[in-house]
Amino acid sequence: MKTLGILFAVGVTSCTQLSTENRDKAYVVYLPDTIASQHTLAPFTLGPQTLTTLTDASQMKGQYFQIRQGGALHIQDMHGSLIASDKYTNHKPPAVRYTLRDGIIVPSDYNTLMFFSAFYGFEKNFTNLDTNTGISKEDFHNWIGNVQIIFEPSLLFENPTLFINSIEKINAAYAPGQKQFILYQRSSLEAVPLASNLQVISHEFAHAVFEYTFFKKHYNPEGRYEQEETIRGINEGYADFASFVATGRTAITSASIPIFTGQRDIKTVNYTFQTLLQDGNTPNPTCAGEFYCYGSLFANALYQWSISQGLNPYDPNQRGHFGSIVTAALLKTQDFLTQRLEDLDFSNTPPQTTYNPKANSPMLAAFFHAFLQALSHAQSVSLCPFLQNNFGSDFLQTDTVATRCH
């Protein structure tokens, strides 16, 4: 027994040291800030970065975020990267393994590299929240609390038919209401891991901002707007635009999933809402993403508008300025939308919960009326042509054009 004790003492001191002390610098996969002066985009990098809000590396706990691993997420409903979940059970702290080299955390395995990388990405979104959205970090933190980032939970479906959807669509997700972020399992189909891709993390983080703004801090899965296919699309579009604001990149998923290149690039959308209308309920050959297509058209309009207003896309502060304009408008949009539906005698109609461009178009037009109303008049007038261009010159309702486009 004494021999065993010596053996273990030698082993522990000569190799990996697990520490509960605060360490603030770790090797992560990250996306450096864009370089405005050279008009270039820096590549994804593996290197040491400072994690300013991490308080316990051995448990991956921080001031704002906490990593969890495994467990079971009980799913009520899911649409795109939004999951309606009512509970998360059997979770456990992550199996974190690292060594320290010159005071820097060196992950000892892939999982741990991703834990630190994801933490860094979410932290980056949080620390830039004021700049990119105009929302105070303190107010947002008071609302969202300490957020769990869950690595590969088991998904338990209350409706078994959802299982088929989940395999194809889940890679990263946000659970509004529960306010949890989910990062699904790694795959050799990925290039840059989704868990370390700031573009993807920023997109998911923006869903929380959308919940805070448009949904007025309260997401009700049974609510009118929550069920509208149109609003799902707008939510995805805002998240794509917010990802551009955070990173300066427009192709949200291409670095991680190269086979998606083009489909989610908000800089170039090669279809219009009219094309979707002509195709009816059948998936469009150039955009098979159903409500995501509405979102891409919205995000592209926001992108083209911000460029037309002189935005240098390589300047994070300028991007943040436009991000803040859009986010501030979303804060007021729901009230205007509710009023608009009442004015149109449309408020008691049932929500359009499925993809159908013709059936979805009244709500889409009403949303744009409300959104333009939430912008300043000058902003509204300058954005209007880009919405008209993407959705069709006659798409916006007549009084919208009369009051918000001229």
Add this chain to the structure above:
Amino acid sequence: MPLIGGVVTAIGFNLQWMDFLSYGSEVYERFTPEAVAYAYSPVGDDYFLRAGARIGYSNLQPDMPQSVKVEESDIYGAAEMGLLRDGLLIPTFTVGTGLLRRKVSQEIADPIIITGSNPLSQIQIFPFLYSTVGLGLPFFNGRIVAEMMYRYLWVPQDARMGNAYGVEVTVEL
């Protein structure tokens, strides 16, 4: 088991799969073959102590993205002591300890670049404990034994490891 007094030795191999916590709740089976040597000594009617030594190797990697891979190659050695009862079936119980040497290396590809030189590469050495239960099936009057085994490993510095299963075949020398 042809043991009548004295010590008998045997060597063989173990085709073993080790459960490895992959990411969240997923586990992947890591093929970890072993070479094994035993020395049997009788301790009573049909009961034998079995001192053993084994070395194992594993280089199987889980599914990882194309641009970032952190690969782990393990080699380990262990010493153990077991108790078994001879018969048509041979139940065994064994406890052991060992040292595992792990080489961690990274593979980074476009579009990711790296700062520094192989920052994640490292050599780690872990101690571990284990206990094994098995059920052997003797052939040729016990000169060859095939044993199905279940092992639980306790690796303080790698909580991803735990269960292992295998089939071991040994030949008397």
